[in-house]
Amino acid sequence: MTVPASPLRGRSEPVARALSALRGAGTRGSGGVLLVSGPAGIGKTALLSEIGQQAATTGLRVARSKCDAIEQVSPAAPVLAMLRAGRDPLATAGEYEQITRTVSEPLLLADRIASQLERVSAASPLLIAIDDLQWADRISRFLLRTLVSRLTGLPVVWVLAGRDDDFGPEITGHDLVRVNQIRLAPLSTSDRAT
Numbered sequence: 001m002t003v004p005a006s007p008l009r010g011r012s013e014p015v016a017r018a019l020s021a022l023r024g025a026g027t028r029g030s031g032g033v034l035l036v037s038g039p040a041g042i043g044k045t046a047l048l049s050e051i052g053q054q055a056a057t058t059g060l061r062v063a064r065s066k067c068d069a070i071e072q073v074s075p076a077a078p079v080l081a082m083l084r085a086g087r088d089p090l091a092t093a094g095e096y097e098q099i100t101r102t103v104s105e106p107l108l109l110a111d112r113i114a115s116q117l118e119r120v121s122a123a124s125p126l127l128i129a130i131d132d133l134q135w136a137d138r139i140s141r142f143l144l145r146t147l148v149s150r151l152t153g154l155p156v157v158w159v160l161a162g163r164d165d166d167f168g169p170e171i172t173g174h175d176l177v178r179v180n181q182i183r184l185a186p187l188s189t190s191d192r193a194t
């Protein structure tokens with residue numbers, strides 16, 4: 001299958017960096033974290049979509065979700081939604097229901113989600129993309145940190161996007177996780193010209 005030409009302007013360098021990180025994760029099964037940061041409107045969501053599409057053509061299973069300014073009232077929602085996203089969700093409706101029952105017990109919830117992702121990633125490398133981390137609720141941030149740490153060494157790549165460029169350490173901690181950071185700069189005038 002041919003990879004369609006990127007509709008994104010001026011982002012070939014970050015796309016190439018992201019895909020090279022993904023290839024490593026897929027072939028060596030080593031996983032990693034890619035952080036995408038930059039102010040509102042700079043192109044984080046567009047880059048996430050592009051990375052997701054290209055990753056899918058290289059055989060990674062892709063799950064996407066996003067944090068929401070309003071849904072902060074529903075703890076863990078962005079991480080749970082990732083399990084049921086897309087046409088080929090990472091959890092069946094039954095598995096999802098079992099997992100969400102533990103939402104009031106974050107430690108148990110983290111353990112259940114980690115087991116699910118371990119199982120799924122044994123069959124196919126995963127790309128998990130979560131957007132708008134600046135709105136992540138506390139439980140979601142706890143879950144991400146726990147999951148990233150626990151799944152280190154498995155073929156799971158996390159692509160996390162948010163406005164702040166310092167959310168990385170909170171999530172990756174001091175673990176031996178391979179972290180790549182992409183700080184998006186505004187497109188140059190020539191990239192923007194049509």
Ligand SMILES: Nc1ncnc2c1ncn2[C@@H]1O[C@H](COP(=O)(O)OP(=O)(O)O)[C@@H](O)[C@H]1O
Pocket residue numbers: 007008009010011038039040041042043044045046047187
């Ligand atoms: N590299 C790009 N080339 C062309 N259009 C882009 C590019 N990056 C972003 N856009 C467009 O600019 C707008 C804002 O981008 P978006 O990804 O939503 O920004 P962010 O998620 O950082 O707030 C969207 O309409 C998007 O389609």
Ligand SMILES: [Mg+2]
Pocket residue numbers: 044045046131132
């Ligand atoms: Mg966005």
